[in-house]
Amino acid sequence: MRVVREISKEGIRISLFDWNNKYLLKFDSGMVEQTFKVPAMDVLDEKDLDQLLEGSFFDKVKERFDEMRQSLHIAMENI
Template sequence: MRVVADIPNPHVKITLHSYNGKYILKIEKANLEQIYKIDETEVDGDEGVKALIDEEFIELVLNRFQDMRDAFVSSLRRNA
């Protein structure tokens, strides 16, 4: 897997990889991560992937991170 770009964002760490005909968009916040696999034929190169990362997408990603954290914390409380 080859790192194509680190995409700056004040809220999350975003890394774009290329592997086996796909772009792998890895988004990290604290100890959680989200990965999106995008077929190279679906976008116009690296810049096409970067264009997908708009304000609305980041907002939804941040909400999903909150949901992930809430689910994990709830599980810890139930099972600790």
């Protein structure tokens, strides 16, 4: 697995990996993370993946993090 790039945006650590003819786009925020796999054949240039770091896709990632944190908090209260 090759690390292509790591950045931080709005408190979210974003890592891009190249692995087995796929790009793995990993978003990490505190105790939760999201990983998306994109076939390398669908990407002409690695910079094309930058579109996933903004706009509605990134907004949905942030919303999902809020939902994940809330779910984890509720689950931990029941332990």
